[in-house]
Amino acid sequence: MILQKEIEHFLEEDLREDDVSCTLVGNENVRAVIFVKEDCVVSGLEIASAILEYMKISYVLKKKPGEKAKAGDVLYELNGDSVSILRVERLVLNFLSHLSGIAANTRDYVQIAADAAAAAGIHAPKIAATRKTTPGIRKFEKKAVLDGGGDPHRQSLSDTVMIKDNHIEIMGLENAFKEAKRQTSFTKKIEIEADTKEQAVLAAELGADIILLDNMTPDQIRDVIALLEQKNLRNRVILEASGGIRKENLKEYAATGANVISLSAVTNDADWIDVGLDIVK
Structure with missing residues (x-):
């Protein structure tokens, strides 16, 4: 379960009243994609999706948790107002980057252990x-x-x-x-x-x-x-x-x-x- 107060706490680090960097683009509807630039195991989708929903950004999810992704694979197709997308960009990417890194690293450990145990019977x-x-x-x-x-x-x-x-x-x-x-x-x-x-x-x-x-x-x-x-x-x-x-x-x-x-x-x-x-x- 992801609580609304958690999402608001995460967003609070970036969102302030004098946000010029995001608001200067004007508020218009845009499309965007979130994609991986290297092979990995996908994780962090639950919290990323919760943040997007909170900011009223529509999305189509292209991968599942634990699924392997290759460099260039799209995780999300987004549709929403430009200011909101720019405001959540770094937070969403941070979670996806960090958690997918843990998932990929864990998968390596699991595979090494499985191979070693199989060799030992x-x-x-x-x-x-x-x-x-x-x-x-x-x-x-x-x-x-x-x-x-x-x-x-x-x-x-x-x-x-x-x-x-x-x-x-x-x-x-x-x-x-x-x-x-x-x-x-x-x-x-x-x-x-x-x-x-x-x-x-x-x-x-x-x-x-x-x-x-x-x-x-x-x-x-x-x-x-x-x-x-x-x-x-x-x-x-x-x-x-x-x-x-x-x-x-x-x-x-x-x-x-x-x-x-x-x-x-x-x-x-x-x-x-x-x-x-x-x-x-």
Whole structure:
């Protein structure tokens, strides 16, 4: 859901009373196209469309979220008054450029992981985004990850109870888990961050739903999996690998047998896609 107040907040940065740059053209009905200048995976259409609708600009959408686009492909055909189109141009293009970049980057990660897992003869891990997102537009960045074939992970702290190193430092792992269990609804999963194989085994024995293998090497992750299998605990938990994972070492992690690989690089390392808007005479 995109709220009207969100759109107005985004527009507020650009729209002021003394806007000469847009109003000098006069108010006339024009046609325009929004197009990509490089190959990408399309994302950001929901927020772009909401902005266009708010400004009463008619449009024909030519692509779908998650669809591949080639350089030169048109995303939108627009029809509306010239002032409104010029006023929303940069805002709409910024969202499309940023979010399509995240979707394209995520698609790369998903493909690399799938290829590596197939070569190892195992199921491909999910590629998940972390909460290291841009404040104020997390839901749009997470949607872009979905458009790229990834998993959004937690949208907020309320989605899953995560017991991290600082919780363990303050309370101890067992106490933290017991308290989380006491306070948490049966509908929510509990995840425990483990820095060592001993912590991972204890988390599984306690009954954690997910174990985050934090900053472990691929070999350490394999050791954890082997130990959990020996104790008949492997099938009880989802194993999530995270920390220091990039495209350069993704193949190694994807071949370990972890169920999920979570990383901030899908959002934070994504290049912006070059997107343009041209008035059509």
